[in-house]
Amino acid sequence: MSERKSNVIVIGGGTMGGDIAVTFAAGGWDVRVVSPSQKTRDALPSRIGAGLKRLSVSAGEAGNVSACSRLEDIDWQHVDLVIEAVTEDLNLKQKLFMQIESLAGPNVPLASNTSNFQISEICKTLKHRARFLGIHFFMPAHLVPLVEIIGGNDTDPGLVKSMCVLMKKLGKAPIVVKKDIPGFVGNRIQHAMMREALYLMEEGAVSAEDVDIAVRFGFGFRFLACGPILQKEMSGWDTNCRAGNAIYPHLHNEATFPVSMKKMVDQGNVGMKTLHGVWEWTEESAAKEKARIEQILQTGLEIIHNDLKKIDG
Template sequence: MKQAIGLGAPSASRAVVVGGGTMGADVAVVLLRAHCKTFIIEPRQDQHAGIHQKVLANLQAISKPDNIELLQIAAGIDDLDWSGIDLMIECVPEVLDIKRQLFKALADKAPAHVILASNSSSFPISQIAEDLPTRERMLGLHFFMPAHIVPLAEVVLGPDTDPAIADALAAFMRRCGSVPIMVRKDVPGFIANRLQHALGREAFSLIQEGIATPEDIDAAVRFGFGFRYLAAGPIMQKEHAGLDVHAAAAATIYPTLSNTPTPPPILADKPKNGTIGMKSGKGFYEWSEANIAVERQRYNKALRAGLEILSEDLPKIEP
């Protein structure tokens, strides 16, 4: 494991992203912006040109178009010389059998120094790694869409993961300009998604009970407490406000919060009815192709503006 722990500067490392979909292509941008030689594995060869163009456009947006020269796209894991690879990040579909088949194949294909990471957002790394001889060097590396704009990356340790490898991967991600956090126990949803779902449960329950509309919920978060979270997270913000005030309010509010173990019907019925948001043209909001384009442009512009505000707090990309 000494070689894996020695994962060095991005410009001296080689990484493989398996899966060239939306998430995989954006993860490749994270690596490429730090001058890391990057391979994308995508079996659908008719998608290769589009992947290349998407990655190039995102590199152009950060004034690093020349880094596209560090990208290669291949059709399968057999097309690579794995002896020179330092890191593999899996971004295949969120199907457990597909993920396990990949990692089982890599147990023989990837030498012992290669760190094996999964971008799974729902499957614990212990479940993916079960019974595999590579468990010690397997861990989660969970990005958030769009991965090349949202800085956070969760480094998730399984029960068998070598902590030194997790530390090395976190350090590598900092050198790529990401903000890694360590998830020290392999719990469902890791950290950020658990926090999101705690908020979501209360938000959808408030809509279900007729207390608020979707528009009111979104405004409350964006222009209220969520606005402050750009400057300070929930713990630091309460340090500013006073933990005594928060504890007193919590004693009154906590007993009334939703603790439903299942999604309320206002949410659960949407997928059943085929109303799943932008992808179907309707969710809680109505969507046309025109206003989807406008909203996505606004959304990405806001994310990039927020990234600029946070720039002084972000790790510097290693040249």
Template sequence: MTRFVNKVVVVGGGTMGCAVAAIFNVAGWTAYVVETDELVRLGLPGRIDAAAQTLGASGREIPSIICGALVDVDWADVDIVIECVFEDLALKQAVFAEIEALCPAPTPLTSNSSSFPIGQIGKGLATQSRMLGLHFFMPAHLVPAVEVISSQASDEPTAVRVSEIMRAVGKKPIRVKRDIPGFLANRIQHALMREAIALVEEDFASPEDVDAAVRYGFGFRYIAAGPLLQKDLAGIDIHCAAAATMYPYLRTDQEPSAHMRQLVANGHIGVKSASLRGFYQWTPEQVAVEQKRYEAALLKAARILSDEEVGH
């Protein structure tokens, strides 16, 4: 069994960085969290603790160590570095250039980027072989999966080690063998979203009915079996016949839908917008209730998958 010092450095104290730090804290790891913004830094202990409490923290966790700069971190014996800064390529490249000078090889260097190719982020590093993508899904502390993405330069033993670290802190690593736009889960998710939004845009169904079709229909099965396993169980011939009928009519747009672009242009981007509008119209009270229900449902689903993992 691989042994770890149980020491992680999380760079960036935003929503994702706080959740990642909480994951490691609850697993008994020491987490150094680097955040340059002083105001954000002041609120980090409370936000990390809130995420840890959601995960069932016992109160015996080692508190995260908050740092204002990378040079303030104790870089000795770090098991892994996880970058969670803003999605700006130049910023990420600059951060990794500084990290590489401070963090000795072969410590894995990983980026939580959801959009930039990992090879592009690591371009110019002398130790690109230890650079990987580590893509968490929001809310990161509640969604079990995390994508471990290799670029052409990534070293296979490093990818294996990162996957082992993820398992050690209770996550489900998903290996992505090639560095492609959107990686794995987002490509599947966006294909579904393109069709879902098109059905609303063309007035075939309401947002409520599209969501119900996924949650109470085929999406309900996904907690038990992914799409490929489910087709093995149901019959690939049935799917193939249905595909021949439907594929010619599915949307193949090369850009986001006009409906979605209009929502964004008007500032209607969901519950975080001033209008509290997106595909739905919200009130502050509805937002609070829905977010609580959403978290509770994710925790129940995570327990189902956790029990299954133990059974294996």
């Protein structure tokens, strides 16, 4: 009799949930995706197939992926992990996990892929908070190695460690966020850069096109080889200290999104999803651009493969 494969439940089959499903399937896990959307469920097989192909994993090596519309359709006796990846709505997440807690066994780890809300806030109404934590993937989740593991005030520290081990087995580069802070680590660093870029655009200092060129072909290019701390170890903290003292007083520290960008969002122009954003898109041009980006990310994964193996060690 063959050994039962590990089984993960992914709640939400959208942008993040679908790619999280690919990640676990590539690692040999059986995956059950829960989505009320018939369109999302119908698109899942082709999406999983394309993701596995991108990771060079054959269907025979991968776990089985299936979809259902309701939590009640799951065989909860054979669940090893639950990951929620629904809309960033705190009330929705809290209600969802209360329902999950009534269905899942008491020892099943429950995780949120939230990119913003504090873990302790999401699980505050649960009875068994020791098994609750954050497992935050970055888009596209099947290609980007970074995963943040975040414990709440009541999370079992052993669970945080075991999830780090699991993520390494899945080919990821996990980090432990030691404080349950809004936005965690990756997004806080990213949004600090984004705020400066958007306000530089707002005041007419640079175009959107040139922001992307500056990041991709400047300091962003270096990040494939080393992070910002190691880079300054090489260049010297004395130089960075002088530069920081000169530049920091002029950096933007506004507490809100730039007016022009907020107006664009309020008008429903949010980017590729609506075919209108900073730039205009068609279904074809958006698909072509996404494919180009995924191809470059795949090549990047191959370049840093040995460094990822060192993290696994």
